[in-house]
Amino acid sequence: MRSYKSYTFSFIVLAILLHSSLVGQEPLEELLPTESKFKEPKTRLWINTYGNIRISKRLFWVAQTHFRFEETEETPFIGQIGQIYNRHAIGYIYNKKVNAALGGVMRINFNTDENSIDRNVVPEFRIWHQYQFAMPVYSAMIYHRIRIEHRWTKGFEENSDYIFRNRWRYMFRAKIPLNKDRLESKTLYVSPEAELIMQSGKAVVGSVMEDLRLTTTLGYILTPRLTVAGGLMYSQGQTLDNPGIFKQNWTMRFHVYFSPDFRKVKNKLPEIHLND
Template sequence: MMRNSKQIVWVLFLLFGCIYTKSFAQEEEYEVLPKESEYKHAKTKLWVNTYGKIRISKRLYWDAQTHFRFEETESTPFVGQVGQLYNRHALGYIYSKKVNFSLGGVLRLNFNTDPLSEDRNLVPEWRIWHQYQFAMPVYSATVYHRIRIEHRWTQGFEDDSEYIFRNRWRYLFRAKIPLNNHKLVPKTFYVAPETELIMQSGKAVVGSVMEDLRLTTTLGYILTPRLTVAAGGLYSMGQDLKNAGEFKQTFTLRVHMYYSPDFRRVKNKLPAIHLND
């Protein structure tokens, strides 16, 4: 009986010790978390983007995108230094004039923009992406719903930095509204308000699930059925990966060129949905 009592005492001692240790660890962890959210100073950026839809066959097209992204320095806003270079390509499938799908890969080159850093100046980022876009007419305008899912491998600028894997879940809503015409045809100006929500998941994502919320307004001009130019402004905000309580902010000027070459010996034009991305 005495032996059983000693065993019970030891079990209770170990149990209370584990509870106390866990509670202390939780208390220490809680103390390092932010007590309230904080918005970082907004950065300024400039994006120069090209979007190509190269028709291959009746149903297939090559989606070729190149992005040049600049960001501020202490002395120069918007275009002070190179931040990233994008090469995004995919094979697209035209299901109908209002629905298309894409699957491809991305090589993004990230430049170290920290002037005090002694780490590497350039690291690559790899992605696999697939996209589902739907369009529908609303009076004289066209409304787009775009779902894009990205599987990305990223690393820091430190020499011993390892790649981490994350998924991005993106939904974009865009409207294209003609201003000087009743249709989106050549020689037409249009305004395109859009909103995109970007969520992320993965082992490295602890609380910071909202990577970006983008609010954009663009003014565009359709030169020909194969060529459109546009420019506009973007405000974005999102949680920092290392600290979910910190929100990044940016004000970005964006310049776009959309081109749609068709080298087939046919007279059919690309569907209007492919004039932009």
């Protein structure tokens, strides 16, 4: 009898604790939609420069600057400046088809909400490392890139704190020559690309897929050291606040790739596949 009473008492205490823990919490169905919802697509414009500057037999300096614009209610399509990236790293050439890099990012985020009363600009910091593998397939080149980023971000609210997240990125890309049998000077090429960006961290509750990017680019190799390209990207991903809501974007992307080499000719390695 005593055992029965003790079990009954324990059950009542457990029920009270469970009820008190749920008081004030919103039901899960109120937080998550009953089915996935997609926001209306936004249009964006990205202007990017990619520099791979040889500094020794095995080392190169990665120097990238990105200007990213996005539409607002008052300025549709191209819109206003949203982010400025300044990404740098030191890269290591393992062989002609494999290289790696480690560095940091300083990103400036601009508040594009025209009705916001919060801050207009906040900085974002990242440490990043990547591993790229190139492989020839007939006249084309196939690239596999793994990039890992450790990022500190904050909102535009006055008293918002930095939150830490990791990004896990895998990109598959091909470069296919159109007017020649190989990728060389005066070559026009097409480059289909797919990249999956996952994220993790204490602030990530269900929103693990940050972005899926599908891109087609048309490029022209002016010289072995200079290439220009442009293309269209569609992307979608879960919002951080609610994993049941997906954002969408259509992005026009324009790139300039440059790879100067100031070493003496006798110290140069054969041409390598560094383009990002």
